[in-house]
Amino acid sequence: MSIFGVLVILAVGVMNSLNMQDQLFDGALKEADYWSDEPVILSAGMGFEGIIGWPEVNEETVREAEGTWYGSVMCTNGEDPPAGAYTSIVSTAGVELFYKGTAEDDDGLPIVFSWPVATETVDLTDFQFTLNTGKIVFPNSAGMLPNWELNERNTVVVFGDFGNRGFSSEDGAIFPVRLDIVEDETPLLLIGPNGQEFNAVGLSWETDASPYDSGPKLVGAKLNHVGSEAMGEGGLGVGERSGVLPNDELSLYDEADFRIRVLTTGGFSPDGITGLTPTMFEDFFRIHANGSNGEVVLLEKVGQEYLVAGGTLRIVGLSDLGQKENPDEGIFYDDCYAEDRDNYIDIILVGDEAAARNITHVEIPSLEGGYSAFYNPGGPGPEPFEGVRYTAPGPADLEPVINALDNPMRVSREAKN
Numbered sequence: 001m002s003i004f005g006v007l008v009i010l011a012v013g014v015m016n017s018l019n020m021q022d023q024l025f026d027g028a029l030k031e032a033d034y035w036s037d038e039p040v041i042l043s044a045g046m047g048f049e050g051i052i053g054w055p056e057v058n059e060e061t062v063r064e065a066e067g068t069w070y071g072s073v074m075c076t077n078g079e080d081p082p083a084g085a086y087t088s089i090v091s092t093a094g095v096e097l098f099y100k101g102t103a104e105d106d107d108g109l110p111i112v113f114s115w116p117v118a119t120e121t122v123d124l125t126d127f128q129f130t131l132n133t134g135k136i137v138f139p140n141s142a143g144m145l146p147n148w149e150l151n152e153r154n155t156v157v158v159f160g161d162f163g164n165r166g167f168s169s170e171d172g173a174i175f176p177v178r179l180d181i182v183e184d185e186t187p188l189l190l191i192g193p194n195g196q197e198f199n200a201v202g203l204s205w206e207t208d209a210s211p212y213d214s215g216p217k218l219v220g221a222k223l224n225h226v227g228s229e230a231m232g233e234g235g236l237g238v239g240e241r242s243g244v245l246p247n248d249e250l251s252l253y254d255e256a257d258f259r260i261r262v263l264t265t266g267g268f269s270p271d272g273i274t275g276l277t278p279t280m281f282e283d284f285f286r287i288h289a290n291g292s293n294g295e296v297v298l299l300e301k302v303g304q305e306y307l308v309a310g311g312t313l314r315i316v317g318l319s320d321l322g323q324k325e326n327p328d329e330g331i332f333y334d335d336c337y338a339e340d341r342d343n344y345i346d347i348i349l350v351g352d353e354a355a356a357r358n359i360t361h362v363e364i365p366s367l368e369g370g371y372s373a374f375y376n377p378g379g380p381g382p383e384p385f386e387g388v389r390y391t392a393p394g395p396a397d398l399e400p401v402i403n404a405l406d407n408p409m410r411v412s413r414e415a416k417n
Helices: 003-014 020-024 059-064 092-098
Strands: 029-033 041-043 048-054 106-113 127-131 141-143 155-160 176-181 189-191 197-199 204-206 218-225 258-264 286-290 296-299 305-308 311-319 344-351 359-364 397-400 410-413
Touching: 020 092, 041 204, 041 218, 048 092, 092 141, 127 155, 218 359, 218 397, 258 359, 286 305, 296 305
Parallel strands: none
Antiparallel strands: 029 410, 041 106, 048 106, 106 155, 127 176, 141 155, 176 204, 189 197, 218 258, 258 344, 286 296, 286 359, 305 311, 311 344, 359 397
């Protein structure tokens, strides 16, 4: 289940006393990762078509939207499944709670920057898209959800009329091929090393692919020490009561020395609806490291000691998803598991620092490698409707790991409103 579904349910009960947008667009950052020395757009491809901004979320509207509906979902704790466990479709009311603008039968598109965003400068007028037809469009809504935590915030999600479900090779396919950050009254700012502000006007990104050609992939992987405190977790009052937090490595595990945070082009799910759980490393990932004789050592199994150059490493599991499994509190790693479904997943390891310095890549073997594939929220879910085209599974991917053990590559900033 996605964080969006959880937050909408909670926010309806508190919206008169809590202004969510004031917190989401306050400009605050706390130990937020930056991913390169230079500010660039890492990805800005359309994610999925037509499932954002519906008046109601039920099986009838999901069929009309050509979404997917997991009608047989059951929760291990015996409770009724929440709305977000059935579908990834989002209501118009939900968008208006958390985003600037509105949405009606809209498409989703995440924009991933290498530096965190000064969120007080995010506006619909910042993002100019050129479609493959030559048409120029702007989003109908823009926001920071689900990348709302103070140590994240380098991915802006926009909704609008960006395209259709055609493959890029098909006649009549429509999809964005270029994003330009353009001038407006409050130019979009990015925050980089030492808190420097960068005017993002003039940045651009291009593609020739549709999300129905190929699914989400990695655009970053960064290795850091795990400290004694999880910095920058949360940052939205209602989000901290969502049942998703705490989801950091210190809350989930009794041991943690190193964290590889991966950055994705879109929300990662096993099928588009169900959540990724902390136990799923072996289904989706493996890590490459240098061996003592220069060979490649593949770290594939959780709990196994691997001998690499410099010492040993052991994978503990995943974090920055949802809470730790706790049957006494009704939390299970099942199809009702609530996780944040954002553009960040953390891989937690223990071992020797010299060994960690020999980690080279994070790999997603995907279906081609005999593993499971990731889907964005436009994926088929466990029970797809016949005759509907869903977004494609993510491809096999090999992402170089940035060594941030000496320089953590993080930035903090006080709220501006």
